[in-house]
Amino acid sequence: MLNVLRRLWGQGAGNQTATIRRQIELANQVALFGAIATIPYQFFYAIADFSLYLSVFLANMICITGYIVVVLFNRMGRYWLASVLLLVNATLQIFVVTSEISTSAGVHFFYFTMASVAVFLFHRARLSIYIGLMVLLMFLFLVTYFLFPAGSTPAPVPAPWIHIMFGVSVVASMALSAVVLFLFRHSIDQTQHELLLTNQRLERLSGTDQLTGLANRRELDDVLEVAWTNVARYRMPLTVLMCDVDYFKRFNDRFGHADGDRCLKQVADALQQVCGRPGDVVARYGGEEFVIVLPGTDRAGAVTIGEQARKAVEALRIAHPDSPAGVITLSLGSATSDRGHNTVTELLDAADRALYRAKEAGRNAVVFASA
Known part of the structure; x- marks a missing residue:
């Protein structure tokens, strides 16, 4: 009734x-x-x-x-x-x-x-x-x-x-x-x-990348601000990994943007599976670039996670004829806050420079910022 x-x-x-x-x-x-x-x-x-x-x-x-x-x-x-x-x-x-x-x-x-x-x-x-x-x-x-x-x-x-x-x-x-x-x-x-x-x-939605579902640049800035506060207050280490999909422009030119978008989604999913701890954040930095934020992670931990991320993307076996590896790969540059960086911007710059060296070294590699 x-x-x-x-x-x-x-x-x-x-x-x-x-x-x-x-x-x-x-x-x-x-x-x-x-x-x-x-x-x-x-x-x-x-x-x-x-x-x-x-x-x-x-x-x-x-x-x-x-x-x-x-x-x-x-x-x-x-x-x-x-x-x-x-x-x-x-x-x-x-x-x-x-x-x-x-x-x-x-x-x-x-x-x-x-x-x-x-x-x-x-x-x-x-x-x-x-x-x-x-x-x-x-x-x-x-x-x-x-x-x-x-x-x-x-x-x-x-x-x-x-x-x-x-x-x-x-x-x-x-x-x-x-x-x-x-x-x-x-x-x-x-x-x-x-x-x-x-x-x-x-x-x-305002803090989420619409394509991959990861945090976007705006959300990344907020996460880094909070994480850097913990670095200063509690002397906790903070590791940032700058990631770039190798030869992605060639992939887009050959297969088109639709396949390119699908590739980025698969890479984003692989990175998220590697970074499964509470507090870890994977963000899309722009285009084919990603940033992994690892609060409480020192250089030793960054070595492990960086290699896991590189291998996870390579294991996707996404065919890429224009890449020397024949598949989609990832280059990573890592920087940790215990290496003398005074601001979060300096930390990001150090990770970006390490990423540049990884590309110069032949790509599909993880390079860590020097002291």
Whole structure:
């Protein structure tokens, strides 16, 4: 039953912004509540004295139809019209029913509920419209209260039913107000959660290379800044490996950019598998260049990881006829912070110079910066 109701109050809300979706769902929820809450009264009128309560029975049937039309309007995309119809239908129903059975049934308390609904229903209205709606609902409440006091109608509901109806009306009006506020609060929380996820995704995208999924240059700068702080504060070693795919331009010229992109992705995956410790970061530096950041790794550890990275790329066996090795290979230059570097920029420059020497030495090699 609950799933059926959810499908009903979700009519027209699909593929809408969070704000519009809240408005649509709230209008449908209140409309469904109004229709369902009216039905028990109809049974009472039919059983107690149908001829006596015929007018209020027919009025309620018209209002139930109006609530159904609200859902249909939302389904058709007529959101503003649905909201207006809901407000008009509910306020008229409260007035008509109270005029038939007096305020002793407590139906007029639903004007307070409609006040809370109206605030959330017309989310883009000007303040003057909100004030006008509140004044109108307050006026209708006072009119019904003074115009139709208990015992003033020709069709009074006999005791104890009138007391039961009064209790049900009060509880229902308060419950509906509470439900409206809860659903709106839940909707706000859901919207905030969606916004948080979107911001997190955007933050990840802003620091992620779109081709390889590695950290990009911006994220690399942040990682190096934090890592260098630990070098200065805790005297921890920091190793940086500058990597370059050998003869990559020739590969691109021969096979095209699509194959070149696939090659870079495979190289990126291989480097990530080698650098699996927490804190290790592999970043795309630009083009076919990569940087591996190894916090807490000294020169001895860099020797091991550098050779593992070189062998992992060579083991991919990506055919490259224009390379002396016949396959894609990697040249690496390594520098460690315990070699007398004063800034992270100096460390990167030292690794870059070591990479240049690796290329001069024939490529597919790892060269370490001298002291």
